[in-house]
Amino acid sequence: MADEHAILWFETCRSEHSPRVGGKCASLGELIHAGIRVPPGFAVTTDAYYDFLVETGLRDPICKVLQKTSSGACVDEVGQEVRRMIHATAIPGPVENAIRLAYRELCDRSGGGDLPVAVRSSATLEDLADASFAGLQDTYLWVVGEDAVVDKVRACWASLFTDRVIAYREEKGFSHENVRISVGIQKMANARSSGVLFTLNPINGDRSKVAINAAWGFGEGVVSGDITPDDFLVDKVTFDVIRRNVVPKPEAYLLVSSEEGVQVRAVPEPDREKASITDEEIRELTELARRIEKHYGRPMDVEWAVDEDLPFPDSIVILQARPETVWSRKQTKAVTDKPKTAMESIIGGLMAGVKVNFENKCAST
């Protein structure tokens, strides 16, 4: 198998690898280990990125440019300068070869031919439960061919230095120098529908529910919030669909062509008003949500897709899972402050009922 210095296959990634492969890739490894269906792929490690900086001699010049921000230089210009430097520098031979080799192996594993992949940044800070750093770095969909993959890996590295990310690090007090990045290369699911789910009800923190947002095509619109998704609330214990809110979905992120990749396009008329996932898919997603939550032992936030090239239930794949950040920090509210006998509860219930009644009566007389 490939050089484990620069490349780690998802199935070998675990939580403890997250300093080297980032939160996203580590969690994909965890999911595979938990028996969850995840499209295959590998991580380009932070060591590969480090080698790139050190062996090409880019590290010091980048630091110098970045220091300009503290002396008042415009973040836009600084970021642009750093990104230009990264893009202009060739990746050291051993690292580039490792990426190419791994990509070819991924193609072979998936039946040969150039495989469309998603190239995603997997930052080492990104997925901490208390830092909503998600989605600040670049993701490239439908990348096809070795050269393109190598190019997008470098683009992901450069995305550490967009204005937004630089500003975010400064705001949070994270150092620019120590930041590491890993890049995940993952077989592209040919997403008929996709979306996100929470393993609790994000409205009230109810742990017995799974909240599913779903839309046609690729999930980028649901994740970024620029597409209003169908919304389903499912009981985690009984699989009852408690609420189903199917909305008109005039647009979707769809694959236009291999060259043009994934873009926002109009949804064909008959599909707009239809639910973007079936009841059996809802059930399977709920089942997966249960297993993912059980594996991590905490509420999770999950990205998923329905691959139209695969038969159900293999069609349902998980693209990412990370700890849910809002309710995880709150104490779940208990119903009672002390254990009660049935009799105490019954009387309590009867009395609570009447209190409201009498207050109203008093108010109206």
Added chain:
Amino acid sequence: MADSSGFPKPHDVEQIPGTEGWERMYPYYYRFTTDDPKRKAYEESMFWFYDGLHYPEPIYPFDIIWDEAWFLALSQYNTRIFMVPPALGVDHRIINGRIYISPVPVANPEDIPQRVEWFMERAGYYYQNWDELYAKWETKMSQVIKDLDELDIPELPEMEDVSVVFDAVGKSSGYELLKAYDRLIQLGILAWQYHFEFLNLGYAAYVTLLDFCQKAFPDIPLQRVTQMVSGIDVILYQPDEELKRLARLACELGIEDQILADKSVDELFAELKQSNDGRIWEQRFEKAKYPWFYISTGTGWFHHDSSWLDELEIPLASIRLYIQKIKKGDSIDRPLGELKRERDRIITEYRALLATDEDRQTFDNLVGTAQRVFPYVESHLFYVEHWFHSIFWNKMREVSRRFVKAGFWPDVEDIWLLNRHEIKQAMWDLVTSWATGTEPMGNLHWGPEIAWRKGVMEKFKQWNALPAVGTPPETITEPFTIVLWGITNDSLAAWAKGKDGDGSKLTGFAGSPGVVEGTVRVCRTVADISTLQDGDVLVCPTTSPSWAPAFTKIKAAVTDVGGIMCHAAIVCREYGLPAVVGTGTGTQTFQSGQRVRVDGNTGTIELIEEA
């Protein structure tokens, strides 16, 4: 307030032309009155809702006996026996043949602390000794049924038997007939005393668990809480099990085709007697009848609800359906182990999701108590509404035959147009004229009255009953009212707004979760279930255990009558079929052949496509 709420005052409801004087058909205390300012003010201040759950149709004068029986029984247990802290009884009135009820709260909040103490002592005793007291209940109830079964309604002879003289009996058949009628009524009232002995406490425990679960898991479907506590081996399933057993036996004996062949019950049994295997099967059939065929084809609340014993065609039709299933290779067994495992899984998983150990301990206590009390909530129906009532209606028909013989009215079924107090008077007319050797006044009085009442009942049926009258309270929290009738602020708001008028959407109680689309099949009586096709949506007035075979064919059920505890809801939950119950007008709104979407989570049925 009454004006802004959208509910009319009870005294303002208009008479239906041609029914003037209808009040005399019912006991006087069921009338709304304007005669006394104090009573009128009380009636206006209360909120009266139409009990369509129990009475989808106008009530016949005799059938009001069960309304009176529960008026007394439910109320006494709240108010005078267990001293439910905030709630007194449930008051009753009639408008245009429809029963309106109103839960009465404890008027003075200062009385409540004392009632809490009493309730803890009294209700506490029942909860603590539930199993032992329930065993006693079964004994008491069985005795009432036995007494009823053995009750003889004597004939009035031309001349008393000479034994009356030789044994120095000292009383006549006339006296015995009066006594038998009194005894019959007494037994009925007694059965209903027992009916409520455990019911209020059973509901209280259930409501408390429900409330706890809804606080912990805000969107938890009500039906799932019920599933946590429902009995799996309860008596209500037994009649259907007997039919399945008979179907299996027929297949084992190899006489299944003989039973399937299109012939009447009498023809079939005549034929079965010819063979040894046939006789074996017939014996088993006879054995299963008592008590398991005392199953009403309706709710058992009305004189027209006949039982399997009255119409053997019905259980036979079910046996035939089961035989067909067996022949197709389908299983007709209830997966008991699976049902129990699923119930336990649901409890365990919800429990694990609770926030604290304190919550888990409280939950355990509540589930334990609710599970202990719940078999009663389900089983009392078999004893009272099915078994007792099925015998009772036929005893009343015996009573009516005495009147028919004396020329009071021509048809045995006419007796239902008299209330039980009037029958007592008529009985005196009957026995005194028999004793005297004169003609009773009976037919002179009752002939025209019965004819008029039949007309009134027809007019009542045309009336679109108002969902409620009077003054709604800001909040209704009386637990029995909520569980039994589904009365909540939401349902009130829906009533005040009125029904969705275009007949394309109907709302009821969410009886069993799930959403399906399918073709409507309206079955007005259990005899119609033979018309069901696989995958139909059953739309019917109500169901009882005699409808059981229908549930193996259908995709969803919709009933006019019933709450979340009703038979259709219980069975659908078990079969995993969506159900919307208590829609009020499902059988009127939808027609066979239409395509509908049944949403058992929200309790709605929507028309998708005309037939």
